[in-house]
Amino acid sequence: MARVRTVAVIGGGIAGPVAALALRKAGIEATVYEAYPHPAHGIGGTIAIAPNGMAALDIVGVSEPAAAVSWPVHRQMMTVGRTRLELPALAGVGPLQVIHRSDLYRILAADAPIEYGRRLVAAVQGPGGVTATFADGTEVQADILIGADGVHSTVRGLIDPGAPGPHYTGMIAVEGQSPATVPEEAGTMVFAFGKKGFYLYGPALGGGTTFGVNLPHRPLTIAEARAIPPAQWKNTLLEIYGEDSPGGDLIRALPADELTVNGALHIMPPVPHWYRGRMVLAGDAVHAPSNSSGQGASLAIESAIELARCLRDIPDIEAAFAQYERLRRRRVEKVAARAAKTNSIKAPGPIGKALMPVVMRVFMKLAMKPEKTIGPEQRYRIDWARPL
Structure with missing residues (x-):
């Protein structure tokens, strides 16, 4: 051929x-x-x-x-309740x-x-x-x-x-840049497990704080998600993350119309x-x-x-x-x-939430071994010059 x-x-x-x-x-x-x-x-x-x-x-x-x-x-950090640790980075x-x-x-x-x-x-x-x-x-x-x-x-x-x-993950992606600030140094991303859900945040370029949320929700297309008034999305986020620190403060400080809703997450x-x-x-x-x-x-x-x-x-x-x-x-x-x-x-479901302290201890132990977990992924390189 x-x-x-x-x-x-x-x-x-x-x-x-x-x-x-x-x-x-x-x-x-x-x-x-x-x-x-x-x-x-x-x-x-x-x-x-x-x-x-x-x-x-x-x-x-x-x-x-x-x-x-x-x-x-x-630099990447992880917080679970009052537990806070720095994740080791891959070298080079x-x-x-x-x-x-x-x-x-x-x-x-x-x-x-x-x-x-x-x-x-x-x-x-x-x-x-x-x-x-x-x-x-x-x-x-x-x-x-x-x-x-x-x-x-x-x-x-x-x-x-x-x-x-595709399979729906059970979550919708929502993000924004809050005018509120956090004490982390530039170039830091924090993975936070709050009382009711997961979110991440870090200092934004030019000031403020970038944050992202994987919001447990029924599946919506991007068009359906963005048809919902921004103020309603902000209230939903506060119901889940309002008691978390700094998650609740970041959301409260952000004007509702600056939230970005990206629709359902699929795999x-x-x-x-x-x-x-x-x-x-x-x-x-x-x-x-x-x-x-x-x-x-x-x-x-x-x-x-x-x-x-x-x-x-x-x-x-x-x-x-x-x-x-x-x-x-x-x-x-x-x-x-x-x-x-x-x-x-x-x-997590109801049983998962009850077992969260145990699950997170295991998860953190794995996260502390980056060469084993993510090393093979991030060190991978395509040898374009080498003929097949």
Whole structure:
């Protein structure tokens, strides 16, 4: 089979543009097709990019601009009631970088070719390529099609109509930047387990305090969540975190209309089929661990680059896809399994709450062994220069 020359990438979030940049670096023409009619400027909350994710971004030349608009986290603390401890850091890997999702989109879109308003509705494979059909009636032909279209992926269903869909974690992401201050030094992130829920906070760039909440809640889309009045969300947060310190103070000081509600948090269970014929999945469409992992965006970036590397070096499409899955499946599913355990602590049921003191002692012991728990994740590097 002839080497891949053209690629249609579905989805303009993170994995899609990174895949296009890596493919072009590999000498393969790639275009991203995004369903939304315009770029996501100013939309979305913050995400964390781990050191392995920043190293992967460096391969496609965007790590420096991303770091320039990020909040570097050099120190991490954990609090449970009155217990407070500093989590040991990995040596020599660099800081966690917290960045606004819209800033990362903007940086990626500056170099990746993206066409907006192109919502995929069908794809037909043939011996010479794949034809993608969009809701506006237009069609695009390419040698292969990459589905980087998120947890609610259309391409996943085209590859395997029986594929599992995303699972709701039981939590909604809410965040904001409070004018209230905390005593922590710049570059510190605190993971706090309050009386009724989990939250995190740290000194914000330019003053005040950035905080984020994983709020136990019935599932809502972003549109449904943002249709609820901000004042109602603030009252809900105060019901859960109002008695916590500094959580309650941060929320009370924040004007309600400055809260950012990001909708339901989902994870992807293991997907049986990552590819079929000339179609393949990347990013959250095939592996979306809980945000508890701190690796969601980083794994999506890695997978997009490894897929491009496989297509660069392996002429046979099916063999390239199979190698890509071999390189990625075990790693991403291991990270997802670790994060799932953390999720059960962040949104415990009645029995879990009763056992919380015991659970947290075990959790803290594991957290104090970073080389064992997160070392293999954050020290991972893609050797782009090495041929497969």
